[in-house]
Amino acid sequence: MPTTGTTKSTTSAGTAKQRKVADCRLFPSEKNCSLTIAGTEEEVLEVAVQHAATSHGHKNTPELRNQIKAMLKDER
Numbered sequence: 001m002p003t004t005g006t007t008k009s010t011t012s013a014g015t016a017k018q019r020k021v022a023d024c025r026l027f028p029s030e031k032n033c034s035l036t037i038a039g040t041e042e043e044v045l046e047v048a049v050q051h052a053a054t055s056h057g058h059k060n061t062p063e064l065r066n067q068i069k070a071m072l073k074d075e076r
């Protein structure tokens with residue numbers, strides 16, 4: 001029988017969503033922007049798309065969203 005009983009307490013924390021980081025320095029832009037956005041993938045995408053649109057003049061398109069999604073990194 002596997003000893004899953006002892007790991008039960010840690011599974012609640014383990015199921016927490018992996019936080020993602022969007023680093024604006026990795027995103028091509030004319031500005032020297034050093035903003036980083038951290039949170040769940042949904043949160044980061046939402047804010048990053050808005051930031052790209054308002055601060056960098058990108059068009060808020062599904063394509064932009066995909067580009068940002070592609071450059072998300074796992075938070076450590």
Ligand SMILES: [Zn+2]
Nearest residue numbers: 024033035055
């Ligand atoms: Zn930026």
